[in-house]
Amino acid sequence: MIRISNLTKSFGAHTVLKSLNLHIGFGTTVLLGPSGSGKTTLLRLIAGLDKNYQGEIDSEKMRMSIVFQEDRLLPWKTLRHNIEFILPRDKVNQERINHITESLKIQALLDSKPFKLSGGQKRRCAIARGFIYPSDIVLMDEPFSSLDLYLKLKIIADINILLEKEKRNLLLVTHDITEALLLADEIIIFKQTPVTEFQTLKLDLPKNERMLQSSVFTEWERRIYEYLLSDKES
Amino acid sequence: MKRFLLSKLLPLIGFLLLWQISSLFFNQLILPSPLAVFGKILVIMKSLTFYSALLVTLLRALGGLIIALSLGIFIGFAMHFSKAVSALMHPVIITLQSLPIISWLLLALIWFDSSVIPVFIVAVSTIPIIILNVYEGLKEVSGEYLELVTFYKLDFRRCLQGLYLPSIATYIISAYKIIIGLCIKTSVMAEVIARVKQGIGTEMNLAWINIDTAEVLAYTVLIVFFTFATERLLTFIFSGTLRNYQ
Numbered sequence: 001m002i003r004i005s006n007l008t009k010s011f012g013a014h015t016v017l018k019s020l021n022l023h024i025g026f027g028t029t030v031l032l033g034p035s036g037s038g039k040t041t042l043l044r045l046i047a048g049l050d051k052n053y054q055g056e057i058d059s060e061k062m063r064m065s066i067v068f069q070e071d072r073l074l075p076w077k078t079l080r081h082n083i084e085f086i087l088p089r090d091k092v093n094q095e096r097i098n099h100i101t102e103s104l105k106i107q108a109l110l111d112s113k114p115f116k117l118s119g120g121q122k123r124r125c126a127i128a129r130g131f132i133y134p135s136d137i138v139l140m141d142e143p144f145s146s147l148d149l150y151l152k153l154k155i156i157a158d159i160n161i162l163l164e165k166e167k168r169n170l171l172l173v174t175h176d177i178t179e180a181l182l183l184a185d186e187i188i189i190f191k192q193t194p195v196t197e198f199q200t201l202k203l204d205l206p207k208n209e210r211m212l213q214s215s216v217f218t219e220w221e222r223r224i225y226e227y228l229l230s231d232k233e234s
Numbered sequence: 235m236k237r238f239l240l241s242k243l244l245p246l247i248g249f250l251l252l253w254q255i256s257s258l259f260f261n262q263l264i265l266p267s268p269l270a271v272f273g274k275i276l277v278i279m280k281s282l283t284f285y286s287a288l289l290v291t292l293l294r295a296l297g298g299l300i301i302a303l304s305l306g307i308f309i310g311f312a313m314h315f316s317k318a319v320s321a322l323m324h325p326v327i328i329t330l331q332s333l334p335i336i337s338w339l340l341l342a343l344i345w346f347d348s349s350v351i352p353v354f355i356v357a358v359s360t361i362p363i364i365i366l367n368v369y370e371g372l373k374e375v376s377g378e379y380l381e382l383v384t385f386y387k388l389d390f391r392r393c394l395q396g397l398y399l400p401s402i403a404t405y406i407i408s409a410y411k412i413i414i415g416l417c418i419k420t421s422v423m424a425e426v427i428a429r430v431k432q433g434i435g436t437e438m439n440l441a442w443i444n445i446d447t448a449e450v451l452a453y454t455v456l457i458v459f460f461t462f463a464t465e466r467l468l469t470f471i472f473s474g475t476l477r478n479y480q
Contacts (some may be wrong), residue, residue: 049381065386072382076400085396086386133386 001025001062001137001169002046007055009041016041018194020055028163028170030180033190034228039173040069042195043141046171065133067140071122073114079125080110083132091134103162104128104155120151127155131162137169144179153209156182160207177224181217182207189227199227266448274452284437288460291352291425291434295417298356303406306361310368310402323365330362335420339427349431352424359420360413367409371402407472411465418461 002024009017016038024046031039044050046057047066073082079101084092101107104124114122123143130138144152156179163170163183174180180187181203189199203220211217250268257267278284313320338358342351375397383393425435426442434453441449 047385049385068378068382070378072378074379074396074400077396085392086382086388 001060002171003056003058003060004042004046005056005058007042007045007053007057009038009045009050009053015194017045017053020195022188022198024171024188025186026169027185028172028183030184030187031171031173031190032177032180032187032224033175035175036193037190038193038195039175039190040141043139043171043173047139059137062136063134065130065135065138067127067130067138067143069142069145071114071126073122073125075114078111078113079106079117082114082125083129086129086133088134097132100132100162101125101128103165104131104158120147120155123147123151124155124158127159131166131168135168137171140170140172142174143172144174144176152179153182157209159183177221178212180224181205181220182209182211187224189224263445263447266451270448271451271455274446274448275455278437278449278452278456284456287432287434287437290432291418291421292460292464294352294425294433295356295421297353298421299360299413299417301353301357302360302364305357306364307368307402309361310365310372311398313365313369314372320369327362327365330358335359335423339424342424343428348428351428352421352430352433352435355420355424356417360416363409363413363416364406367405368402371405372398374405375401410468410472414465414468415461418457418464422457 004020004022004024007017007020007022008015020042031042033039041050045053046059047064073079074085077085080097083097083101097110098107101110104127106121106124106128109117109121109125114125117125123146127140127143130140144155147155159170160183162168170183172179172183184201184203187201187203189201191198201220201224205211205216205220253265253268257265257270262270309319309323313323335355335358338355339351342354346354379397383397388396422433422435422438424430425433426439428435429439430436434457438450438453441453
């Protein structure tokens with residue numbers, strides 16, 4: 001789906017990604033790694049927000065939408081208008097807006113301005129905007145980092161239902177193992193900066209909160225920690 | 235209520251008392267009493283000429299303001315999007331800001347017909363404020379929003395309507411108090427100097443020629459009152475708009 005060949009990205013003398021070759025397939029892919037490991041940099045390159053790199057990113061002309069780490073809601077617009085603002089004029093479909101916002105439990109707030117909403121409601125709106133846009137893949141950059149665990153689990157559960165219903169692809173950047181395990185079909189773990197190699201884990205876990213208490217979850221968590229820590233020691 | 239009495243009414247009464255006492259020591263031609271000025275205000279407000287003069291003055295101020303807004307917004311945008319225009323316009327704005335209005339008035343007397351002069355003076359005195367507010371407003375458009383519109387490849391028209399204009403609206407609306415006061419004051423001043431056929435300035439000029447100090451002061455009080463009233467009216471109108479943009 002997205003092929004990355006020989007990708008190198010530097011900020012001055014600091015190289016973040018070096019000769020990286022990567023394939024991102026269908027479904028939900030999570031880029032996991034510690035802060036500063038180049039995950040967001042890679043997402044921004046895939047999104048086309050930074051065009052200053054060497055190598056090749058082939059996204060097969062896929063339509064993309066994005067959910068940034070911050071809400072980025074225009075304060076003078078209602079949630080409905082914030083969503084409509086990014087949509088192509090011929091793609092403003094109120095039925096779809098209602099459907100997705102209903103799935104994310106913010107439909108009743110569509111005519112409110114962002115300042116009247118809680119952090120969690122604004123986050124849901126930013127996520128809804130990413131899903132309502134007619135894209136083949138939704139890119140998400142640490143979308144839950146500002147939320148408490150309870151709210152995070154609730155939103156993740158809603159996203160999983162939405163992903164299932166919509167059959168959408170998702171590329172998520174996170175440093176949180178729980179988020180990764182709850183959402184991912186595939187986890188790509190970045191080892192070190194500059195990123196040259198990585199570990200790919202294919203998962204087939206039940207995507208619900210109950211999974212957090214299961215031994216399978218603990219086992220996967222242990223494997224990821226083991227991998228990350230062994231990397232640190234080396 | 236007590237607070238209003240202490241903060242607003244008492245200083246006003248004190249000022250009027252001081253004025254009344256001072257007027258006892260001067261000739262009425264030099265300093266008429268507040269009562270004499272108040273009497274003149276009543277006479278002026280009963281005459282139809284005053285209202286037509288007021289309307290003409292306000293229309294001139296509005297005309298100048300519309301010109302300044304149109305040009306100011308255009309130049310502000312051009313400065314934001316072009317470094318060359320910005321480099322070219324900065325010294326022009328500094329010059330416009332530091333040039334005394336009287337210099338513009340003298341030049342306008344040479345260049346224009348007298349009735350146009352107040353409109354021109356209002357425009358040149360408010361345009362730097364508008365340009366700078368538009369420019370600053372555009373600078374404050376968050377990079378996060380710009381990234382959002384870049385990612386979704388939104389056209390300029392949509393960015394203008396949804397992002398840029400609302401961003402500068404808060405700046406222009408917050409500067410309107412200064413702008414309104416400046417528009418009315420400069421319009422009247424230009425009317426006095428340019429000796430236009432109609433306007434509050436014309437009436438003040440006539441009062442001055444007749445050495446009717448009470449009338450000159452009465453018009454001054456009326457200008458202050460109408461400037462304040464216009465500001466309050468616009469605050470009322472804009473309060474909803476401002477809330478929309480916050």
